[in-house]
Amino acid sequence: KQEVTQIPAALSVPEGENLVLNCSFTDSAIYNLQWFRQDPGKGLTSLLLIQSSQREQTSGRLNASLDKSSGRSTLYIAASQPGDSATYLCAVAGANNLFFGTGTRLTVIP
Amino acid sequence: SAVISQKPSRDICQRGTSLTIQCQVDSQVTMMFWYRQQPGQSLTLIATANQGSEATYESGFVIDKFPISRPNLTFSTLTVSNMSPEDSSIYLCSVEGVITEAFFGQGTRLTVV
Numbered sequence: 001k002q003e004v005t006q007i008p009a010a011l012s013v014p015e016g017e018n019l020v021l022n023c024s025f026t027d028s029a030i031y032n033l034q035w036f037r038q039d040p041g042k043g044l045t046s047l048l049l050i051q052s053s054q055r056e057q058t059s060g061r062l063n064a065s066l067d068k069s070s071g072r073s074t075l076y077i078a079a080s081q082p083g084d085s086a087t088y089l090c091a092v093a094g095a096n097n098l099f100f101g102t103g104t105r106l107t108v109i110p
Numbered sequence: 111s112a113v114i115s116q117k118p119s120r121d122i123c124q125r126g127t128s129l130t131i132q133c134q135v136d137s138q139v140t141m142m143f144w145y146r147q148q149p150g151q152s153l154t155l156i157a158t159a160n161q162g163s164e165a166t167y168e169s170g171f172v173i174d175k176f177p178i179s180r181p182n183l184t185f186s187t188l189t190v191s192n193m194s195p196e197d198s199s200i201y202l203c204s205v206e207g208v209i210t211e212a213f214f215g216q217g218t219r220l221t222v223v
Binding site for chain 2: 031034036044045046049089091093096097098100101102103
């Protein structure tokens with residue numbers, strides 16, 4: 001069964017810093033990988049979707065990479081802002097459903 | 111993209127009662143998914159709901175506890191039955207997302223007292 005791990009579990013950085021969140025998965029047979037943002041007690045907001053044939057995707061200050069063979073993805077956030085504070089989840093798509101990581105809780109300190 | 115409206119956004123319920131959560135999508139979709147997120151945990155898939163057929167439940171979830179309706183291609187409900195404090199979680203509906211991008215509702219934060 002696919003297992004998805006996110007490190008670190010929590011991260012606190014000063015405003016303006018660049019940061020990297022990590023996601024690893026055990027089974028490289030995936031359709032895609034998606035990064036989400038979740039605010040406390042709320043639903044998930046899709047940030048980036050990387051298809052299995054792609055290496056990276058960019059949206060604004062966010063850049064996500066995918067190395068399927070090694071089972072890794074990173075989410076790079078440039079020039080962090082207090083509004084970026086949230087939990088970030090990665091999810092990999094298998095044949096029938098998504099497998100979620102446990103998330104990284106990010107706090108950006110003004 | 112799909113816009114999903116989920117309600118209620120939160121509720122506090124007495125143990126032994128039931129709560130029905132509604133999920134409305136702004137476009138027709140084939141597959142809808144219901145997830146549970148227990149405090150401090152990641153998301154766990156409860157079931158997949160396809161229009162015109164019974165929902166498919168994941169291991170550990172049963173229809174008597176979590177009955178699901180899918181009357182058309184834009185709407186679904188999840189009922190949490192005979193609730194206990196252990197059912198306190200965030201419940202989320204989602205559309206698409208196995209091959210394509212997944213979209214989620216705002217979530218329902220349930221507290222059972």
